[in-house]
Every structure is written in C-alpha cells, then in structure tokens.
Amino acid sequence: MISLIIGAFFSILNETLLNIAFPDLARELNVPYTTIQWLSTGYMLVVGVLIPVTALLVQWFSTRQMFLGAMFLFSLGTLVCAIAPGFEVLLVGRLLQACATGLMLPVMMNTILVLYPPEKRGAAMGTMGLVIMFAPAIGPTLSGLILDTLNWRWLFYLVLPFAIFAFIFAYIYLKNVSVLTRPKVDILSIILSTLGFGGIVFGFSSAGEGHGGWSSPEVYISLIVGGISLVLFVIRQLASKNPMLDLRAFKSPMFSLATVLIMIVMMTLFSTMLLLPMLFQQGLMLTAFTSGLLMLPGGILNGFLSPVTGKLFDKFGPRALVVPGAAILAGVMWMFTQVSMTTSKGTFIALHCVMMVALSMIMMPTQTNGLNQLPRRYYPHGTAIMNTLQQVAGAIGVAFFISLMQSGMNDYLATESVNPLAPTPPEMAAALNEGVTGSFQVGFYFAIGALVLSFFVRRAAAPQEEQGEVTAPSPAMH
Incomplete structure (x- = not known):
C-alpha cells in the first residue's frame, strides 16, 4: 500500500502542477493558449482512453508489473518534459505521464479490494482518498511558489527524484496480489472503447476550452463518433462471454x-x-x-x-x-x-x-x-x-x-x-x-x-x- 500511495501521490500531483504554468509556457514556447491547453486536454484524453483497458490489463499482468511499468513511464515522461526543447516534445512527455496515471489509479483500487476484507476497506480507501484529494489540492500552490522563484522546468526536475524513489521502493517491497486469468484480447472492443470514451472526453474538453464552442466541427463530430462507438461497445460487451469491460x-x-x-x-x-x-x-x-x-x-x-x-x-x-x-x-x-x-x-x-x-x-x-x-x-x-x-x-x-x-x-x-x-x-x-x-x-x-x-x-x-x-x-x- 505504501508503495502504491507514494507513486500515486506524485502522478496525481503532476495533474494540477502544470495548469498554473500555462501562461508562462505559452509565452516561452511561443505557442497560442489554445495549443498549450493540449497539455491538459491530451492528458485527460489518454487517461480516459486507458482506464477502461486496465480491466483487461490487470488480468494479463501482475500488480507488480503494472505498477513498475506505470512508474517507469511516469519517470521517463517527467524527464522528457524537463528537458523538452519545444512544445511537441513537452506534449509527448505529458502523454507518457498520463499513461502512467491511467494505469495506476485502477491498479491501486483493485489492490485494496483484494488485500482488505469488506469490513476494513473504508479505512484503506480513505487513505487512498488522502492521496487523491491532497495531491491536486497542493498542486497549484506549490506550482505558484516554484514559478515565483524558478523556471517552469523545475516543476518536473523537482518531481523526478521522487518518481525514481517510488520506482525503487516498489521494486523492493511491492508484491503481486492479483490472480492472472489472461482472457482473450478483443481488439474490436479496445478500438470501440478508445473511440467511444476518447471521443466523448475530447469533445467535451474541446467545448470547455472554447475551441469555437459547441458549434465547432471538432466538438460535435467527436461527440457523435464517441457516442456511436460507445453504444456499439456496450452492445458488444453485453453479448460477449468474456467482455473486456464487464458491464454486468x-x-x-x-x-x-x-x-x-x-x-x-x-x-x-x-x-x-x-x-x-x-x-x-x-x-x-x-x-x-x-x-x-x-x-x-x-x-x-x-x-x-x-x-x-x-x-x-x-x-x-x-x-x-x-x-x-x-x-x-x-x-x-x-x-x-x-x-x-x-x-x-x-x-x-x-x-x-x-x-x-x-x-x-x-x-x-x-x-x-x-x-x-x-x-x-x-x-x-x-x-x-x-x-x-x-x-x-x-x-x-x-x-x-x-x-x-x-x-x-x-x-x-x-x-x-x-x-x-x-x-x-x-x-x-x-x-x-x-x-x-x-x-x-x-x-x-x-x-x-x-x-x-x-x-x-x-x-x-x-x-x-x-x-x-x-x-x-x-x-x-x-
């Protein structure tokens, strides 16, 4: 649990750490604010797409493999962001970090359900709640403090040692608690899930960021594609004997x-x-x-x-x-x-x-x-x-x-x-x-x-x- 909490704290902290730096980044990287918003939209998009797939991944890979893989991706993404020469590389780093967060949250909750009997889960989930709510709460304040005294790159340089520590700590102490069943991989379900959840998250995020409002083609086309894909995904899951995401x-x-x-x-x-x-x-x-x-x-x-x-x-x-x-x-x-x-x-x-x-x-x-x-x-x-x-x-x-x-x-x-x-x-x-x-x-x-x-x-x-x-x-x- 300690291994999971350390890793989750810094990956979730990173979600809100960057938002306050958008004006600085837009100025220094010489890109418009609508482009900089992709550092947030892209992050939400990857997390929204990846989490449904974790229901399948946790049955193919052990808790240990999933968590260490997530922490490796997070550390790599943080390093890429810190040394990014321009916006494109910075975005790649953010998407790597988002992959880590998308993998980590379900693994953490699933592990609590396996480790603790129902009558003790409240306290364990509460400890996880401390991480999930405390990390994003201090993110903007911490970010403002760093930006007042240091360059925006330090938002990543300061997180990197903790990410590496979380990886080493988990490598030493984290044990596997899951039973691997390795169900058949349904490629069509993964595609429909990605288009469905990705389309909806992207469509609403774009509307929220003012990309032409609700009348913008990228908003309504994303929502239409996402909605249709999601309906097909639900139908396929209910008809399948081994669904990727069991809606039962x-x-x-x-x-x-x-x-x-x-x-x-x-x-x-x-x-x-x-x-x-x-x-x-x-x-x-x-x-x-x-x-x-x-x-x-x-x-x-x-x-x-x-x-x-x-x-x-x-x-x-x-x-x-x-x-x-x-x-x-x-x-x-x-x-x-x-x-x-x-x-x-x-x-x-x-x-x-x-x-x-x-x-x-x-x-x-x-x-x-x-x-x-x-x-x-x-x-x-x-x-x-x-x-x-x-x-x-x-x-x-x-x-x-x-x-x-x-x-x-x-x-x-x-x-x-x-x-x-x-x-x-x-x-x-x-x-x-x-x-x-x-x-x-x-x-x-x-x-x-x-x-x-x-x-x-x-x-x-x-x-x-x-x-x-x-x-x-x-x-x-x-």
Whole structure:
C-alpha cells in the first residue's frame, strides 16, 4: 500500500502542477493558449482512453508489473518534459505521464479490494482518498511558489527524484496480489472503447476550452463518433462471454447508485474547482499563487478527513456519512450562489472548506460501498468503470459549466453594458460574477440531485462467495 500511495501521490500531483504554468509556457514556447491547453486536454484524453483497458490489463499482468511499468513511464515522461526543447516534445512527455496515471489509479483500487476484507476497506480507501484529494489540492500552490522563484522546468526536475524513489521502493517491497486469468484480447472492443470514451472526453474538453464552442466541427463530430462507438461497445460487451469491460457489474444496485452519485458529485466539484479560480483571478484580480492559497485549506482538510471518514464508514456504514454530507453540499452550493465581488476572502475559504468536508463524507464512502457489493471477479471491471466515468464526468463538467458561465456573461453584457462589444473592466468583472453565480445555481441543483440519491444508499453486503474468503495472497500468487 505504501508503495502504491507514494507513486500515486506524485502522478496525481503532476495533474494540477502544470495548469498554473500555462501562461508562462505559452509565452516561452511561443505557442497560442489554445495549443498549450493540449497539455491538459491530451492528458485527460489518454487517461480516459486507458482506464477502461486496465480491466483487461490487470488480468494479463501482475500488480507488480503494472505498477513498475506505470512508474517507469511516469519517470521517463517527467524527464522528457524537463528537458523538452519545444512544445511537441513537452506534449509527448505529458502523454507518457498520463499513461502512467491511467494505469495506476485502477491498479491501486483493485489492490485494496483484494488485500482488505469488506469490513476494513473504508479505512484503506480513505487513505487512498488522502492521496487523491491532497495531491491536486497542493498542486497549484506549490506550482505558484516554484514559478515565483524558478523556471517552469523545475516543476518536473523537482518531481523526478521522487518518481525514481517510488520506482525503487516498489521494486523492493511491492508484491503481486492479483490472480492472472489472461482472457482473450478483443481488439474490436479496445478500438470501440478508445473511440467511444476518447471521443466523448475530447469533445467535451474541446467545448470547455472554447475551441469555437459547441458549434465547432471538432466538438460535435467527436461527440457523435464517441457516442456511436460507445453504444456499439456496450452492445458488444453485453453479448460477449468474456467482455473486456464487464458491464454486468451494474446488476449490483449499490454499485450502480454509487457510480451515478459520484458522477453528479464530480460535476458539482468541477463547478467550484474551475469557477472559483476564474472569479479570484479575473474578477477579484488576485494572482494565480494567491488563488491557489485561498483553495489550499479546503484541499488539505479534505485530504486529512478522508482516512477519518473511511474509518467511520467501516464502523457506522455509508448512510451515516453520505446523507449528511449531501445535505451539507447542497447548503454550501446554495451559499455559493450568493457570492459577489464584495465577498471577503475569509468567506470564500470557509465555504470552500465546508464543501470539501462534505465531499470527503460522500466520495470515498459511496465508492467503497458500491465496490463492496461486487463479486471478486468483477473488481477490475468495477474499478475501471468508476474511474472512467469520473474522467467522463470531469470532462462534461468542465465544458458544461464553462458554457453556462459564458452564456451568463453574454446575457449580462447584452442588457447591462453600454457597449457589449467593448465592455469596461468593471462591467467585465460584474458580468463574470453574474456568469459564475448562475453556474453555481446549476451546481446547487446537481447537489440537490445528489441529496435525493443519498437516501437510497444502503450498506452493501459482500457477495456470498466473498464471505469467509481468505484475502491474503497465497505464495503461488506472488
């Protein structure tokens, strides 16, 4: 577990470390901002495409092989990024890092399911939650601090020694816990999965980044191709005796409920993670580093509460956490709809902290409860499904809330601005505030939806085949 956590921490940290450096990179590498965004879009795209395939890979390669392969790719990608002479090489390095992250997350969750019996998984998943939430929370602040004093290349140079250490540590201590079944490789399923999930993630990401909006051919063609491929992929998986991604996992009601609930919560999370920095930097005219600092306490609080909520889940079950967590989330999202340019920084920090506490009460308990209901043979498929749909929800969330914000800004300028084509800075700031609070309004409706679903959550009993099963790996499995 320690081996997995060290590796996962630095690969996930890297996801948010670079975002704040985009303006510096665009200037130094002499490329437009729409091109630089590919460092983020490409990353999400590779992770979204690769995670569904891990359901197959973990049945062909051991835990040890998968993790060491991922850490090697991550270290290599980090080195390539650090010494990149131009944008093209930097993008290649980022895509190598994304391959590592796409491999690592499902392996980590699958290992927890195999190592720990259902009654102890909450605490283990909570420890993983600390990594998944804490790493991206400190990323922007750490990045701002490095960029204030050093060149952008140091964002990679400083991570590289830790990545190499994680590889060596795992090489010495990481044992295999998986049973290899080596099912038949279905090439057509891999192609349909890649086109389906890749098309949807790319389409929504492109719309969110303002590449001509929803009317852009690259947006709607990607979404059409992705949608058709995904339908064909689902049909093929349900018809196959040995599917690449076994969608029969959705026959478990708590797993289905957990997946839908987490997608809704992820979209609510993205509304704030995306809109608050925009409001801070373009509305309140704060620096990127200050914006990162304002969001740091909430991220740290969420990370440290994840193991606590995990232990509470083991003791009291999911309802005791998920229902109050969803109620708090709905309340805080309503309060976000009331913010304005005069709202104090302390109020923003407090609201963000409360929201992150609510998310720690919902995310890991819901996820663990859903996976607990699955039979052991579905573990790789369940973890791959959940992680993939989180990526899809993230891409949809970004595009959806950016569109809402832009629409709200345009409506405000059309009615309130003296000259909508050339608004004054105060008018732009007021329009941004209007767009952001309008988006938060929709985020509040999502939170209400999460609250309604939370009342249907029940503690999932382990399948009959799991009960009394020895969870420690046998010597033959090493």
